[in-house]
Amino acid sequence: MSSPSPSPPKAINQCYMCGLALKKKASGFAxxxxxxxxxxxHSKKKKENKRICDNCDISSKCNEYRNSTSDRIKEMEDELNGVKKHSRSFIHEIAELDNKIILMTKGLDKKKEEFKSKEDGIQEVINEEKRSNEERLRAIKNLDEAIDTMKESEKDIENKYSKLDKEADEIQEKLKKVLEEIEFLENSLNKKKSDAEKCLRWDSVEKLICKKCTEIFEAPPDRRSVLMRDDKAGPAISGCKTICVSF
Ligand SMILES: [Zn+2]
Ligand SMILES: [Zn+2]
Ligand SMILES: [Zn+2]
Known part of the structure; x- marks a missing residue:
């Protein structure tokens, strides 16, 4: 809105803003x-149903604006104070949170260390287990080797046994032959004995017997003279039909 600069009043009935002469009552207004x-x-504006001039309108609007602005500034100051209060409590909370974070970080570090030491312990256990596993595997290998060696020596022993068995068989075979020979010898000995016994049964002996045979068999003395009756003929071995023939 262009506000025309007021002209100096020329007459009493003039518009104080533009200097227009107000001849008639209808063309002007207070x-x-x-x-x-x-x-x-310059009097078309209204305020609270009152007709006012442009200057009053402007200053009224300026006042309204000033009032509303100062109200707004006050509100904003209140808001700012509230925000400051809030921010103070925020700062406090942030400091508390910082402390908490520091504590948590410390706790976390401690947990990390504990975890690390636990991990080390577990690794130690795993290593120990690995070592004893290796030892067990070595022991199993040694046992396998020992079993192989035992199997080898078992084979050797079996071979020796079968050799001994063969030798025993041979020995038994020889023994059998020897026993057979012994039996044969015993049989012939028994036969000879029985023959001899026959000779010794004087009743059945032939009357003719040489002196030598009589001595050998120690014939009863009462019979000896009878048996030796032909001995006068000298040592007639050919005449002895009993012992000399048997032997
Ligand atoms: Zn005017
Ligand atoms: Zn006015
Ligand atoms: Zn004789």
């Missing part, structure tokens, strides 16, 4: 706020 005379053009 501002209901400041009471000054103004033309129709």
């Amino acid at each position: 501002c209901e706020s400041c009471g000054k005379l103004v033309c129709d053009v």
Whole structure:
């Protein structure tokens, strides 16, 4: 809105804003706020149903604006104070959170260390287990080797046994032959004995017997003279039909 600069009043009945002469009552008006005379053009504004001049309108609007602005500034200051209060408590909370974070970080570090030491312990256990596994495997290998060696020596022993068995068989075979020979010898010995016994049964002996045979068999003395009756003929071995023939 262009505000025309007020002209110096020339007459009493002039618009104080533009200097227009107000000849008739209808062409002018007194501002209901400041009471000054103004033309129709500069008195078209209204405030609370009162007709006012442009200057009063502007200053009224300026006041309204100033009031509303100062209210708004006050509100904003209140808001700012609230925000400051909040931010103070935020700062406090942040400091508390920082402390908590520090504590948690410390706790976390401690847990990390504990975990690390536990991990080390577990690794140690795993290593120990690995070592004893290796030892067990070595022991199993040694046992396998020992079993192989035992199998080998078992084979050797079996071979020796079968050799001994063969030798025993041979020995038994020889023994059998020897026993057979012994039996044969015993049989012939028994036969000879029985023959001899026959000879010794004097009743059945032939009357003719040489002196030598009589001595050998120690014939009873009462019979000896009878048996030796032909001995006068000298050592007639050919005449001895008993012992000499048997032997
Ligand atoms: Zn005017
Ligand atoms: Zn006015
Ligand atoms: Zn004889």
